[in-house]
Structures are given as C-alpha cells and as structure tokens.
Amino acid sequence: MLFWLLALVVTAIACAALYYAGAGRRTSAPVVIEEPAELAHLKLQLREIESDAALGRLEAAEAVAARGEVAREVMRVKAQSTASPGNTPARLLVGVA
Structure with missing residues (x-):
C-alpha cells in the first residue's frame, strides 16, 4: 500500500512540474515576427x-x-x-x- 501511495505522489509531482513548465512557456513567450x-x-x-x-x-x-x-x-x-x-x-x- 505504501508503494502505491509513493508512486501516486511521485506521479502527481511529475505531472505538476510538467504542467507548470508548459504553462509558463505559453504565457511568457515573446511574439517574434520574422x-x-x-x-x-x-x-x-x-x-x-x-x-x-x-x-x-x-x-x-x-x-x-x-x-x-x-x-x-x-x-x-x-x-x-x-x-x-x-x-x-x-x-x-x-x-x-
């Protein structure tokens, strides 16, 4: 049971980190018209x-x-x-x- 709880916590942390990184790039990316x-x-x-x-x-x-x-x-x-x-x-x- 402890294993599954740790796996769930690690998965949630990884998903949160990926979401945070992806959301930050979208809002802070400058628009460059070349x-x-x-x-x-x-x-x-x-x-x-x-x-x-x-x-x-x-x-x-x-x-x-x-x-x-x-x-x-x-x-x-x-x-x-x-x-x-x-x-x-x-x-x-x-x-x-």
Missing part, C-alpha cells in the same frame, strides 16, 4: 547587385534590369505573405502548442 527567408535572400541579392554595379562588373543597364527583377520578386513574396498570413511558421507552432 521576415520570410526568401525575402532576406532577395535583399542579399540586391546588395550584391549594388556591389557588382559599384565595382563595374555590371553595366548600368544590366544593374537596372537586375534591380527590377529582384523588385518584382520582392513584391511577389510580400503579396504572397500578406495573402496567407495563417500559414506562417509562428502561427503553425502556436496551433500545435
């Missing part, structure tokens, strides 16, 4: 285009065309991210938790 990785990649491409144009690796017309292409991709990514805000990883993670 830009999509694709958008960060496009910004890096734009910096590389600027760098190549400054060093003379790209002609002025080529640099303008490349900037325009990157700008179209940025607009596409932004439109895609605003059209479906429910598919962001943070929202999916909150849905799982």
Whole structure:
C-alpha cells in the first residue's frame, strides 16, 4: 500500500512540474515576427547587385534590369505573405502548442 501511495505522489509531482513548465512557456513567450527567408535572400541579392554595379562588373543597364527583377520578386513574396498570413511558421507552432 505504501508503494502505491509513493508512486501516486511521485506521479502527481511529475505531472505538476510538467504542467507548470508548459504553462509558463505559453504565457511568457515573446511574439517574434520574422521576415520570410526568401525575402532576406532577395535583399542579399540586391546588395550584391549594388556591389557588382559599384565595382563595374555590371553595366548600368544590366544593374537596372537586375534591380527590377529582384523588385518584382520582392513584391511577389510580400503579396504572397500578406495573402496567407495563417500559414506562417509562428502561427503553425502556436496551433500545435
């Protein structure tokens, strides 16, 4: 009988510890909104285009065309991210938790 009582107490303590740890994370977790990785990649491409144009690796017309292409991709990514805000990883993670 003593064994079962101790097993019950240890189980209750373990469950309480897990509940406390899980509940604390939900309320104290900061909301971080990050830009999509694709958008960060496009910004890096734009910096590389600027760098190549400054060093003379790209002609002025080529640099303008490349900037325009990157700008179209940025607009596409932004439109895609605003059209479906429910598919962001943070929202999916909150849905799982």
